[in-house]
Each structure stands twice: as structure tokens, then as C-alpha cells.
Amino acid sequence: MKILVADKISPKGVAFLRAQKGFEVVEAYGSSPAQILELVKDVHAIAVRSETKITAEVFAAAPLLKVVGRAGVGVDNVDVDAATERGVIVMNTPSGNTIATAELTFTHILCGARPVPQAAASMRDGKWDRKSFSGIELFKKTLGIVGLGRIGSEVAKRAQAFGMNVVAFDPYLSPTRAKAMQIEAVTLDQLLAQADYITVHMPLTEQTQYMIDEAALAKCKKGVRLFNCARGGIIKEAALIAGLKSGHVAAAGLDVFEEEPLAADSELRKFPNVSLTPHLGASTAEAQDAVGVEVAEQIADVLAGGVIRNAVNMPSLDAATLKIIGPYLELGSKLGTLVQQLATDRVEKLRISYWGKLLELDANAVIRAIQRGFLSRISSEGLNYINAPFVMDRLGVQVEVVKSNQETDYTELMLVEAVTAKGEVFSATGTLLGKASSPRIVALNGREVEAEPKGALLVYENHDEPGIIGMVGTLLGREKVNIAAMSLSRNNAGGTALCVVNLDSTPTEATVKELTSHRAIKQALVVNL
Known part of the structure; x- marks a missing residue:
């Protein structure tokens, strides 16, 4: 198997790869984007630091590619979505520095x-x-x-x-x-x-x-x-x-x-x-050696069919399985991110319930996607689908999984509940709609809504009375924030209403503060997905 070392990593890492039986190592430091496209045509793995860009075009030009290893933490120079779509594992080395x-x-x-x-x-x-x-x-x-x-x-x-x-x-x-x-x-x-x-x-x-x-x-x-x-x-x-x-x-x-x-x-x-100091955090000989050797070992393990460590996408699924389970991963990740932002206190338990086809599949990847989504805005420690359960455990957040056969209004259904230290429960329910299996939010905190889990969502609860939607639209319009979609739910006329608004851009804190100051608004927040 051929391994392209596109950026200069520790010589110890290169030596480790060369010492492995069945590996051909090509060092091509400082290659132009055009040269990279030629070099990747028959490679099985690529090792980079931050210089070389591994774009969607690179993935398209590399039909044999199985893994991209980043000697360092950030993967901004790697198109992770393109990698996942093509079943390529992307790994980093978060502990080296x-x-x-x-x-x-x-x-x-x-x-x-x-x-x-x-x-x-x-x-x-x-x-x-x-x-x-x-x-x-x-x-x-x-x-x-x-x-x-x-x-x-x-x-x-x-x-x-x-x-x-x-x-x-x-x-x-x-x-x-x-x-x-x-x-x-x-x-x-x-x-x-x-x-x-x-x-x-x-x-x-x-x-x-x-x-x-x-x-x-x-x-x-x-x-x-x-x-x-x-x-x-x-x-x-x-x-x-x-x-x-x-x-x-x-x-x-x-x-x-x-x-x-x-x-x-x-x-x-x-x-x-x-x-x-000029951003010297990882600038030690030991740290550079550590990430170079670590990425080499991780690449070797993947190519040998062994353990996969520090993956930032979904590495344990083959392309065929990923095509089936992919929409569930997206839905789960969005629901996890959503409940984390809805919760107003430290979460002690994350309860995950699901119905439908997931009962027949290995839902472990989806459960990890929910945890990763929950953690995505609160942890930057090389977070990935593999280590998300360990980070949850370290943070003291218990994860409970419920497989349900109870009858529902939906063929596919996923419920994520965040239970706080005070016993409050914040929840988001989602499903997959249509032949394209498009993710949808169908309930928030037990209230029926329908919203696309995408971009910025304005979620507000208010006393049900005339003029509230107009007032909200006026506030957003003044800031030139366009409303893409709106879903309204109320318990009864004159009672309490819950509204979820899909926005084309995120309103300022001042606008949200002005909204919450209105006498009829009980609470409001902007959720970013």
C-alpha cells in the first residue's frame, strides 16, 4: 500500500512507516495542488500537517484512498465532509501537544x-x-x-x-x-x-x-x-x-x-x-515527534485493518452501511447539539430513545453521533465519534439508551432528553421524512413543531396573544434577518405558544435581548446548528 507524506512530519514517523512490511512511502513536501492531484491517484493513505489542502477534488482523484492522517489537532485543511461521503477516515493527533x-x-x-x-x-x-x-x-x-x-x-x-x-x-x-x-x-x-x-x-x-x-x-x-x-x-x-x-x-x-x-x-x-510568544503551544521537539509518530502509527493500524483511533468522522462503517445510516447520523448529531443549547443548567444525564429501522441496525454509531453533537460546542479536545463516550463519562454525564417498540405517529423517531442537576428535562424529537430521508425536528420539550435542523433557529415561548408573530418579524426585519420558515405550537387558545423560526442569518444579542424584554415573551434563545 502506498502512503503519501505530503507535509514534513517527524523523521521518526516516516521511519516507522518505512519499517512496516507492505508499505511504500512517498515523501513529497511542498507539492503544488496540481502535483497533489497527480500523486494521489494510487495512494491508500495521506499524512499531512497544516500546509497541504486535502480538498473534495483531491478525494475525487484518489479512488484507493482509505485514510488521511493529520499530524496535529486541527483538520481545517481537510474537507471532512467530502472524506465521509467517500468513506475515507480522517484522523488527527489531539494528545501530542x-x-x-x-x-x-x-x-x-x-x-x-x-x-x-x-x-x-x-x-x-x-x-x-x-x-x-x-x-x-x-x-x-x-x-x-x-x-x-x-x-x-x-x-x-x-x-x-x-x-x-x-x-x-x-x-x-x-x-x-x-x-x-x-x-x-x-x-x-x-x-x-x-x-x-x-x-x-x-x-x-x-x-x-x-x-x-x-x-x-x-x-x-x-x-x-x-x-x-x-x-x-x-x-x-x-x-x-x-x-x-x-x-x-x-x-x-x-x-x-x-x-x-x-x-x-x-x-x-x-x-x-x-x-x-508567537503561538508556540505545540512547538517543542517532543511534541512534533509525538504527533509525527502518532499519526504514522494510526495510519498503519488503519491500513492493517486494526484499531482506529482519533477519527474525526465515522470510520467504523463501510460505504454501503454509511449510505443507509448516514441520515440517522446527521439527525442524531443535530438533536444532540440542540438539547445542549436548550439546557439551562449542567446536564447530568442524556437519555436517548429511538423507534423504527434503527432497532434493526447497529445504532452505536448514531448514539455516538448524538453524544458528539452534544459535546461539539463545549469541548475541543480532538472530539470525535470514537472518543465522545469517554469525554461524556469524564464530564460526569450519564448516557441512557432506550429502544422502544411503542406505537408512534412516525415510522422513524429519535428522542434526545437532557436531564439537568435540578431534575429539569429539555428534549428534542426528530424523524426522517421522504425518500431523501431528510432530518426534521418534530417536537421540542414535548411540544409538537416541524422545523429543519439547519443553520440558526430562533426558539421562543410566549403568552398566546395577537401580534407576537408580527412583533418578532418586525424586530428581525429591522436587522435584515430573513425568516426561512416558521412552526408554531400552542397548548390552547390564550395559553402558551412555542415558536421555532428558521433564519437565514443569526440575529445580534441585542435583538434577542429586546425580544426577551417584551412582556409576552417568557423565554427566547438562538440555537445554532
């Missing part, structure tokens, strides 16, 4: 306590200035970790070794896991108020963008120190700059930025109490 990023984070934390870079620069200038570079100790200080995934957990271990008190905010951190790690689980507001040092380790999503902004900093202690080696934009740079100028923020360390590369005239470059 964990230690490297955790160590860089702690390096920034140390530099935030002791101004070593500044003192070193002073020494290079021929000075001997002891008074200007006094610092503080980490011992007995409180470190607040926002996001306790793999990297956040490693940072916590290092902080505890320095005698720091560690508190953490993670909406999906179970009390049991926090206790086992000797970490106090707190709310974000509690963390902001208690922490002397704050480090963020969250994915960048609509919910986490600018999580640390002016309002958040106002809740922090004077003299707080902030660190971001995760994703640019979690800490709002304008708010950080204002905090540094006022003295409310004593120091900061950043490896990632809202715009990269960081502009030469950025104000962040001017603060002596800020340590900056």
Missing part, C-alpha cells in the same frame, strides 16, 4: 510572577538593577483555571506542585472528578473573585468568545494576572489592555491572539509586564 502547551502556560504564569524576561533584557543591556524586578510567589496563591480538559488538568497538577490553591470553572466538570483532582469546582463569577492568577483552556466558540471581557475583569481582584495559551479571543484584548493601563491587571502572558500574526503596532507589545 498536551504537555507542551501545559508547560508553556506555566512558563507564562511563572513569568507573570517573576519578571525574568524583563530582568534578562536588562542584563543584556549591561545593567545590574535588582530593585526594578522584584516579583511575588506562587505559593499559597489561587490559580483559577477556566476549562479543565486535558491541558487544563496538566496545568492544575503543576500549580499544585508549587503549592497553589486551584479552583476551576467548567460547566461540565463533575463534582466527583473535581474532588479526585483536589480541585474546587466553582462558578465563573466565583473564580473571577477568588483567583490571583487566571488561565483559560476553552475552545473558541460563540459562548467562550470574550468570556474574559470588561465586565469579567471588573469582578476580578485588583492585581490579577491573566494567561491565554488556548485560543485568541477568549480574553478580549481591548479589555486586557485597558486593565493593564489602569493597573487592575498586574501582568499577563499570551501565546495566542485575536488576529495572528500579532500586528507590529499592537499595544500589547508595549507593556513591560506582559510576556508574549
